[in-house]
Amino acid sequence: MTSEELFIVLIRNFLIYLGVFALLALWLFDRTDVPHIEKLPAIPAIPILGNLVQLGTEQPRRLAELSRKYGPVFQIRLGNRRFVVANSFESVKQLWINNQSSLISRPTLHTFHSVLSTSQGFTIGTSPWDDSCKRRRKAAAAAVNRPAVVSYMPFVDLESYASIKELAEQLGDQQPQTDVNPYPLFQRLALNLSLTLGYGFRIAASAEDELLREIVTVERGISTLRSTSNNWQDFVPLLRIFSRRSNEASELRRRRDTYLEYLLRKLKERIATGKDAPCITGNILKGPECKLTHAETKSICVTMIAGGLDTTPACLLFGAAMLSGPQGAALQQKMLAEINTTYPDGNAWERCLKEEKCVYVQAFCKEVLRFWTVVPMSLPRVSIKDVTWQGAVIPAGTTFLMNAWAANYDDEQFISPTEFFPERFLNIAEGSGTQHFSFGAGSRMCTGSHLASREMYVTFVRILISLEILPAMDPSQRPILTGPLECNANPTGLSIEPKSFKIGFRIRDKEHLRKCFEQTEIATKHLAV
Numbered sequence: 169m170t171s172e173e174l175f176i177v178l179i180r181n182f183l184i185y186l187g188v189f190a191l192l193a194l195w196l197f198d199r200t201d202v203p204h205i206e207k208l209p210a211i212p213a214i215p216i217l218g219n220l221v222q223l224g225t226e227q228p229r230r231l232a233e234l235s236r237k238y239g240p241v242f243q244i245r246l247g248n249r250r251f252v253v254a255n256s257f258e259s260v261k262q263l264w265i266n267n268q269s270s271l272i273s274r275p276t277l278h279t280f281h282s283v284l285s286t287s288q289g290f291t292i293g294t295s296p297w298d299d300s301c302k303r304r305r306k307a308a309a310a311a312v313n314r315p316a317v318v319s320y321m322p323f324v325d326l327e328s329y330a331s332i333k334e335l336a337e338q339l340g341d342q343q344p345q346t347d348v349n350p351y352p353l354f355q356r357l358a359l360n361l362s363l364t365l366g367y368g369f370r371i372a373a374s375a376e377d378e379l380l381r382e383i384v385t386v387e388r389g390i391s392t393l394r395s396t397s398n399n400w401q402d403f404v405p406l407l408r409i410f411s412r413r414s415n416e417a418s419e420l421r422r423r424r425d426t427y428l429e430y431l432l433r434k435l436k437e438r439i440a441t442g443k444d445a446p447c448i449t450g451n452i453l454k455g456p457e458c459k460l461t462h463a464e465t466k467s468i469c470v471t472m473i474a475g476g477l478d479t480t481p482a483c484l485l486f487g488a489a490m491l492s493g494p495q496g497a498a499l500q501q502k503m504l505a506e507i508n509t510t511y512p513d514g515n516a517w518e519r520c521l522k523e524e525k526c527v528y529v530q531a532f533c534k535e536v537l538r539f540w541t542v543v544p545m546s547l548p549r550v551s552i553k554d555v556t557w558q559g560a561v562i563p564a565g566t567t568f569l570m571n572a573w574a575a576n577y578d579d580e581q582f583i584s585p586t587e588f589f590p591e592r593f594l595n596i597a598e599g600s601g602t603q604h605f606s607f608g609a610g611s612r613m614c615t616g617s618h619l620a621s622r623e624m625y626v627t628f629v630r631i632l633i634s635l636e637i638l639p640a641m642d643p644s645q646r647p648i649l650t651g652p653l654e655c656n657a658n659p660t661g662l663s664i665e666p667k668s669f670k671i672g673f674r675i676r677d678k679e680h681l682r683k684c685f686e687q688t689e690i691a692t693k694h695l696a697v
């Protein structure tokens with residue numbers, strides 16, 4: 169054999185081995201957890217990565233675009249995981265509500281479940297369905313159900329007061345208005361309520377407090393790691409070798425452990441000195457008959473902290489932003505008139521805590537939740553039984569994604585969905601079921617929805633009667649008011665992170681506000697620890 173022939177043989181063998189290797193790699197890495205689902209539209213995908221590149225960072229919008237061509241429900245592949253995605257109001261209703269006993273579990277994801285959550289356990293919202301999840305969900309639901317929330321109204325009184333008071337202090341005597349970013353104040357409001365329920369104490373310091381900022385930053389980082397558009401390594405195992413994500417997740421876990429241990433230590437000190445207030449962790453620590461383990465207790469506390477921290481403050485902020493926008497003056501006028509009709513004795517500040525009766529403010533809160541869908545892709549589910557959708561049998565073990573943003577903007581359900589129009593939620597008959605999907609739907613729907621709704625109602629009533637809300641004087645600092653995706657600083661995150669903006673405020677009646685503050689100070693004197 170000449171050296172030329174030898175070279176050709178070597179090249180040929182090399183190419184054969186390369187081909188076999190490529191086929192083997194494809195067979196090994198291009199498989200999905202659930203095989204292709206027959207009779208269900210599928211978005212064409214590329215090997216190994218599936219639809220990851222195609223969906224990019226703004227998944228809700230891209231998926232909604234695809235639904236115009238492929239129909240409301242279709243299958244996609246993100247790396248080696250198959251997902252069924254629902255994009256319309258009706259399809260979400262049918263899959264999430266009519267099949268709620270099937271869509272009851274949650275997926276496990278590499279970064280979140282193997283790297284990040286190893287020390288404090290999973291939150292309820294990230295736990296697959298098993299006996300422990302059932303117990304934790306039941307305990308958390310009991311802690312924040314309707315009757316329990318009524319007993320927390322003194323805390324809502326205190327926290328909404330603290331936010332508005334700090335805001336009023338920032339306004340000072342300046343005329344005609346002061347432009348402020350009130351987001352940190354709303355974050356403290358939500359976090360303090362969670363801390364009070366979980367540990368029996370609050371952060372009394374300013375909204376810029378170091379611990380508060382640390383919790384907010386870490387929880388935001390962790391929530392971003394749960395998103396389906398952020399962590400390719402969750403779906404393409406090969407990428408785990410090179411990924412920085414695991415280091416980032418370990419660092420976040422270390423920081424979360426530090427403040428969770430601090431909070432627990434502080435509570436134990438209070439219990440030892442008899443200075444503790446009733447709270448979930450305290451009840452569990454003190455009650456030997458309690459059926460939850462320590463790990464489960466910690467999971468509930470992390471859930472309480474994480475659950476409302478990104479979501480409620482963003483809704484409060486976007487609601488206030490809306491009131492500062494072009495529709496704002498008319499909305500404020502209408503809401504104030506309705507508040508004065510509902511609470512005619514000028515005591516709305518106090519009565520809104522006890523009676524959530526102003527239907528227009530309720531409708532405004534629902535429209536804020538719909539329009540500003542702050543968890544646009546909701547939280548993923550995994551089915552535990554086969555589900556049938558228009559002739560297709562979707563096998564148990566499939567992951568489902570709710571495009572809540574698309575469902576909330578579905579023009580077959582909502583007239584002019586891109587308009588902010590609270591009236592759409594007036595005169596809705598009792599028992600009409602889920603009116604929007606911002607809290608998810610069905611068996612694993614948000615357990616904190618009553619608490620969040622009450623927080624929003626009280627805070628908006630109080631802001632409206634205390635302050636006039638105006639557009640920021642500098643137009644470049646005004647919010648984008650077209651919807652959550654346009655105003656999102658972190659498109660790959662799980663929840664919307666509002667872009668930074670300012671809102672103009674002016675105190676309506678200083679003397680009236682002083683009296684309102686005084687009322688809360690007297691009523692909550694015993695709570696302000």
Ligand code: HEM
Pocket residue numbers: 292293294295305308312362471472475476477479480483542543546547548549605606607608609610611612613614615616617619620
């Ligand atoms: C405006 C505020 C809030 C919004 C928009 C919101 C949204 C959501 C969404 C979309 C889900 C997923 C539901 C599903 O899969 O169907 C969820 C789950 C959950 N939320 Fe909320 N949430 C809010 C406030 C809260 C608060 C204040 C708490 C607790 C104090 C909380 C606790 C939970 C828990 C525990 C789950 C997991 C339920 C489960 O997996 O069984 N949320 N939330």
